[in-house]
Structure formats: structure tokens, C-alpha cells
Amino acid sequence: MTTSVPDGTTNPETGDVVVRLRGIGKTFPGVIANHDIDIDVRRGTVHAIVGENGAGKSTLMKILYGVQKPDSGTIEIHGRPVDLGSPSDAIGAGVGMVFQHFMLADNFTVLENVVLGAEKLHGIGDAARAEIRRLSEAYGLDVDPDVLVEDLGVGARQRIEILKVLYRGASVIILDEPTAVLVPQEVDELFDNLRELKAEGLAVIFISHKLDEVLSVADTVTVVRRGTTVDTRPAAGVTSRQLAELMVGSELPSPSTETSTVTDQPVLEVRDLTLPAPTAGLAGTGGRPLLSDVDLTIHRGEILGVAGVEGNGQAELVEAIMGMRPGATGSVRLFGADLGGLSTRRRREAGIGYIPEDRHRHALLLDAPLWENRVLGHQTREPNVSGPFIDRKGARTDTQRIVEEYDVRTPGIDVLARALSGGNQQKLIIGREMTGEPSLLVAAHPTRGVDVGAQAAIWDHIKRARRDGLAVLLISADLDELIGLSDTIRVILRGRLVPGAFDPATVTPQQLGSAMTGAGDDAAGDVA
Amino acid sequence: MTDQRLKRLGLALAAPALALVAAFLITSLVLVVAGDSVGGVWGQILSIPEARGLTNIVNSATVYYLSGVAVAIGFRMNLFNIGVDGQYRVASFAAAVVAGEAWLPGWLNTAAAILAAMLVGAAWAGIAGLLRVTRGVSEVISTIMLNAIATALVAFLLRKAAVDDPGSNITATKEIPEGSRIPGFTLFPGAPNQVYGFVFIAIVVGVVYWLVINKTRFGFDLRATGLSETAAVASGIDVKKMILVSMLLSGAAAGLVGLPILFGEAFAYGSTFQSGLGFAGIAIALLGRNHPVGIALGALLFAFLDEQSNPLQIVQDVSPDIVKITQGVIVLTVVIAYEVVRRYGVRLEQRQVAAALDAERRTGSTSKEVTG
Structure with missing residues (x-):
């Protein structure tokens, strides 16, 4: 030895x-x-x-x-x-x-x-x-x-x-x-x-x-x-x-995309989206805007992936589109209708499904039962409400449906969300956000921290919705996921989208990595 | 799946029981250390009250209940409204002035006074809500300060509004006319005193509280914000609006706290009007777990302890303040017991979920992982 x-x-x-x-x-x-x-x-x-x-x-x-x-x-x-x-x-x-x-x-x-x-x-x-x-x-x-x-x-x-x-x-x-x-x-x-x-x-x-x-x-x-x-x-x-x-222990799932389903009908159009730094001159930010002049368009049936090192504005981009960032300027249009000034709730009602980055903080009430979590974010819509009241029966029935359709492994819909594993929590969230026929899905790290089985299921759900004409904004730190799912990939760096789109069919993780750090593209920061 | 809900109910009841036993033991320990007769004190406190005492218990429980609900509305949203005390004093004073001036006849006058109390209570709490929403001032700090301001403000206004009664040195507002008082009724046969008629209004408040919090969209938004503010924002709830609205509602409920006394017993707001009811509400809301029935039980318990401790000085030569120790200890033990039981409940549930899934995995032929 x-x-x-x-x-x-x-x-x-x-x-x-x-x-x-x-x-x-x-x-x-x-x-x-x-x-x-x-x-x-x-x-x-x-x-x-x-x-x-x-x-x-x-x-x-x-x-x-x-x-x-x-x-x-x-x-x-x-x-x-x-x-x-x-x-x-x-x-x-x-x-x-x-x-x-x-x-x-x-x-x-x-x-x-x-x-x-x-x-x-x-x-x-x-x-x-x-x-x-x-x-x-x-x-x-x-x-x-x-x-x-x-x-x-x-x-x-x-x-x-x-x-x-x-x-x-x-x-x-x-x-x-x-x-x-x-x-x-x-x-x-x-x-x-x-x-x-x-x-x-x-x-x-x-x-x-x-x-x-x-x-x-x-x-x-x-x-x-x-x-x-x-x-x-x-x-x-x-x-x-x-x-x-x-x-x-079995065959591998892979997020490979099938034939393109991209249409020429724009669903989401973002123009000149800018979000100033919270307090100019704050240590660390140096007053640099969190988002500068972001332009992007997502069509029906298209998945637009956004790559970037964490902290370069992805979270802010998502929150600005969802109406959670009051200081944002520029325009966000859904089917041509300006969302400017609309609250997060109105935007959700207009047909945006939202899978937040941090499911424990933003997507779930951990100490509430599953069926109440089904209502969260959809508390103004069928089948969860009737008039000013929560439709308990309707919400429970629909939660049961999500549990079955999305294979959420749980003994029942009265267990607290906290008791489920991450993958099952995420499947519940995906099921909830896919309900009500959204026309746009904003998905931030949809498979982060979930097991391989759930990951494959989540990819399948996203791909199926895309075939049915869903437009998806996909933020992910997993470059394989981005390349596998997206129809188009953009890179975000220091709050700006790096000019030019990458074709997931030809791009390599190394190329994306260079763009993500700004290496070999010195002008990127000034051109955008 | 009602099984899960039953289990949760059982756990919910276990916590206060555990807390009461612990409080009982700790109080006994205090008595032992002080050299007082443990058996004698508990014998007095736990004796069966007479009809007069029972009436007193129901009456002060009514007041405590309203105070508990006012605090609980804030608690459901993670707002700590410590200012119920100031809110109800300002509101009671306003109600006493309106009712005393009797601009409207009979019952209309009563209704106007109640409305005035709720509006003034809401406005007083609303100051803290506005400061929180626009300036980020913690409602804990602002409501405490508003309590002090309320004391001074009411004392100042009382001078202006007080009627001169040459035969007495008590400063008080005009008496409420007979026709605008809320009559009591005899609940316990043989009692020389009467239960406040306001008890029915308190019950209505409890029902409305339960209905709004548990059954409505607004209540869902409120609870969701209390459970996770970040998730509430992402789900489209306007959290600032919710903070302001729930402070207003909490203040409106607080406005009712002094009214059973005003309309059932005192008939005027004077310098001797009972204070400190708002703080008891905090303890009672905690004890009752913000649940309308739980708060009622907590209010009855506190009222019972208060009433039963009154004769201690005479009978056992022990200061009735020993009950304040018990009440204080109950609050502490309740907070601890709820946390212990909550953790136990979560563990229990995770175990059940895992066990159920294990069983499913064994019977099913699935090869997917479920322990992510």
C-alpha cells in the first residue's frame, strides 16, 4: 500500500x-x-x-x-x-x-x-x-x-x-x-x-x-x-x-429539441428595457444600470434562452418583465399590447406564466397545503375563485388534476409544500403555471436542484407547450439545458444583451462562456 | 385526506395544552420559592366562580377578544400591531364624544359612535401603516410611539371635551343618553350584574374575521403575504397595499375594544377609563394562534385568571399579581410550544410523505428518483 x-x-x-x-x-x-x-x-x-x-x-x-x-x-x-x-x-x-x-x-x-x-x-x-x-x-x-x-x-x-x-x-x-x-x-x-x-x-x-x-x-x-x-x-x-x-441507472434523458416550431407571430416584444441601479454610487454597483437597453422578441412556439454568469441582470430582466421592478423604463409588449404600468397580477392575467428562480422564496408558501399553493398567483382566476371568495372545491379538484398530470409524488393535496422534495415542488409549480393556457412562459432555472427524473419531465412539459404555440423565455445556468431546449440563445453581460444571437445547433459551451465573460469581445459592452 | 387535517388539528391543540401545563409548573415554582401555599393559591384560582364572577369573566373576555382579533389581523400578515392600546383609547374617546353629544337619536347615535370608533382606530393605525409603506418605518416602533402620543392626545382633548361636574374631581366626557346605551342581559341565573350586550357584536366580529381571512380572495392574499412576502410579490399581490389595508382593518377592530365598557358600564370616557387592554390582546392572539375560536378560548382563560385572582390577597395573603406571572409565562411557553410542535409536525409529515412514496415505489415499477 x-x-x-x-x-x-x-x-x-x-x-x-x-x-x-x-x-x-x-x-x-x-x-x-x-x-x-x-x-x-x-x-x-x-x-x-x-x-x-x-x-x-x-x-x-x-x-x-x-x-x-x-x-x-x-x-x-x-x-x-x-x-x-x-x-x-x-x-x-x-x-x-x-x-x-x-x-x-x-x-x-x-x-x-x-x-x-x-x-x-x-x-x-x-x-x-x-x-x-x-x-x-x-x-x-x-x-x-x-x-x-x-x-x-x-x-x-x-x-x-x-x-x-x-x-x-x-x-x-x-x-x-x-x-x-x-x-x-x-x-x-x-x-x-x-x-x-x-x-x-x-x-x-x-x-x-x-x-x-x-x-x-x-x-x-x-x-x-x-x-x-x-x-x-x-x-x-x-x-x-x-x-x-x-x-x-437507466437510459439518459437529454433535452434535445425537435423540429422548429417557431412562427413569425411575436408574443413578447421588449424594447429599450432599462433598469437604473437602486442607488447610484452604491458600493459594488458603481451606479451601473442593472439593465441597459435590452431588446428582445419571442415568437409563438419559440424558446429564447438567455445565458449569462449569475448576477449579470437575468433576475432583473425577469422581474422587469413580470412588473416587479417599478423603476424599469422602456416597453414590454405582449401581443402588441403595452404592459407598461400594469401590475404583476394584471400581467399574469394577461397570459404570462412565471417560474421564479428561487422556488422557496418566490413560488411557494412552504407552510401552506398544496392546494393553496395551486391558488397562489392565480387567485383571481377560474377555477380558484368565485366572486370575492376562494373556490375551495374548484381549487382542490384542479390541484388533484395537476398532481396527476404532472406526476407530483405526494400522498395528497393537504400536505404542506415543505414536505415535498424539490423536484416534486417544481413539478407542481410547472403544472400551476402551465394551467390557464399562458401565451408566454417566463422560466428562470426551471430544473435547478431537481433530480434527473423530474428534470426530464419538466423538459418534456416545456417542449410540449412549445409545440402548442407557447413562447418561452428561458433563463438557465445550465448551458446544456439552454442549448438543448432553446431555438435562439442570447447572452446577457453586465445588464446588456450581447449583440447577435447564437444558434443552439452550432454553438459550443466554450463560445457561450467567452461571450458570458466578455472575453474576446471587448467591444460588446459599448456596442449594445 | 381529512386524515392530514385531523392530525394538524390535534397538533394545534397539543401546543397550548403543553404550554399551559408548563406555565402551571413554573408558576408553582415561583410560589414555592416565595414561600406561598401552592395548593391554596391554585385552590382559589381553580375554584368554580359564582354567577357574578362568571358574568365578569364573560365581560372582560369580550373586551379581550376584540383586542385579540385586532392584533391577530396584523399577525396573519406578519405585522406586529403593538398599538392596539393607543388605537382603542383614541377610538373610545371619539366614540364617547359622538355618543355623548347625541347628534342622532337612540340607536342611530350608537351606530354612529361605533362607526366613529372604527374610523378613528383605523386612522390611528393607518398612520403606522403609511409610515411603513412610504418610509419603511417598522410598525413595531411607530405603533409603540403612537401609543404614547395617544395617551397625551386623549388627555389633552379630554380637558376640552370634559363636562364640569362640581361635585366630582373625575374628568369625563358627557354621559351617553339612556336610549343610546347597549343594554346587558342576565346570562347566569342569580347574578347581580349583567353580561354586556356588546358580546354579540364581538361574536359577529369573530365570524367576519374568520370568513374574510379564510374564505375570501382578500384573506388569501393577506395570509399569503404573511407566509411569504417574496412569494406574494411574485404571485401578483400588491404587498404595500395589503400592509396598509391590514393596518387599517386591525385599527378598526382595535377601535371596538373599549366600546363594551363604554356602552355597557361606564357610559362616558373619563381619566379612569381602563387601559392596557391592547397588550393583553397580543398575548391572547398568540395563545389563540390567530384563530377566531382559539382567540375566544384565550380571552376566556385570561379573563378567568384575572377574575379568580382578585380574592387572593384576602384569602391567601398572596398578591393577585401572581396571575400576571402566570399569564406572562403562558405567552412565553406558548411561543416555544408552538415552535416545537410545528417542527415535530413538519418532520412527521415529511416522514409520512416519504413513507407513502416508498410504498408506492415498491408496488409500482417506476425507476425514477423521488428523493430530490
């Missing part, structure tokens, strides 16, 4: 096992999150753990990081059995974790963020600064200890998170979906960093569901399905198709 090569890189088949999980099981009320998990992570390797949403990856990593205690099984780190009761136990054992959502204080410097909570290691002054510089150079992280975090981009923030973990002496680093927040170019930089880490003899556990990325960086891949490890393979001899089939 000890064949480490002098330079630190190790044969993924035979290197020292630094983390050994055996028979890990964890049960939540009614849900078996993990069972019979066996994983060996070796020194000097990047070990990917892949699986669809809800397969149990997150629970597994929380167990390894001491956030949750397993009900059964053993954990060995560096050959010693350990009992991880808290994240500090895990850090003590040399396991560090970088979460998907960064935990950094924006108004602190890098140094302050790194030493926060670890002041005892090297103090908070020059010794700590020197240590950060040393780590930064040793692992090629390119981190300056004295800049403010708020001035840094997403990629740099992620490197600070990695540095925080290294600073605390971790020899095993868990990265939870690290590429979800990055554009393709930043992903490449991250992967270079990960290669540095493994060259220095660390073990990296890389959680993802993006298989191409996994294969480009990992040495070993473990597939998790329905709470257990189904297979572990060297990355060298496996294709992403094979991995995907292991993950799903």
Missing part, C-alpha cells in the same frame, strides 16, 4: 489510502440518505464523487466533515479510525471542506477572512500573512492577503476558501460542486489549482454532477446512486456516457 512516488503524485490504484469509508449509513425520518457506502480516497489524487441531485452526495460529505453523524459504518483517516462529532473534529483530523456557497466576510481582507476562527495558529499579523503567502505560492493560488474580499471575483473567492482550508492544515479537501458558480475559463484555472494540490500530496474529494469536468480532472470516480456507492472506476478508462448511465 505504500508506493508513493517522490514527487508526491501517486498511482490512483495503489497509493496510500488517506480516507477510508466502510459501510456508512445515515437515515433521516422516512428517507435512507446513505447506506453501505464504501470509498477509499488515496493520497495525491483527485477523487470525484458523482451522482444526481438527491443521490446522497451531500449527506455523505456532511458525514465526512463532521456535520452529521452516521448511523452505521466506520471512517478511517490516515489509517486511524475517527469519530467526527463536529467540523472542528474533522479539521483536527485533517479534513477541510469548501462549500458551494462561500463563507467570506466581504468587508474583510483576505488575511482577516483566513485567520478568522484560526487565530491561534499563526496569530493575526505578519506571521499569518507570511503563511498565507507561502501557501499561495506553494499551491499556485495567487492570493494577495491584503486585498478586500469584496473587490475579488468568484474564482478568487473560491481560491481563498481553499486557502482557508489549507491554512488550517487540511490534507484532505472536499469541494462541493465547486464549478457551479464558475464560467468555463475559471473552471480551467480551478482545475490547474487542483492539480497543484494533488502534486503536493493532498487528497481532493470533488463532488459534481458535471461529468465532462469530472473526467478532465479526476483520477478516480465513485458513482453514488440512491444513497449508496454503485461503482468506483479510474477516470482514465471511462466515458461520461457510461458514468451518466451508472448515475441514473
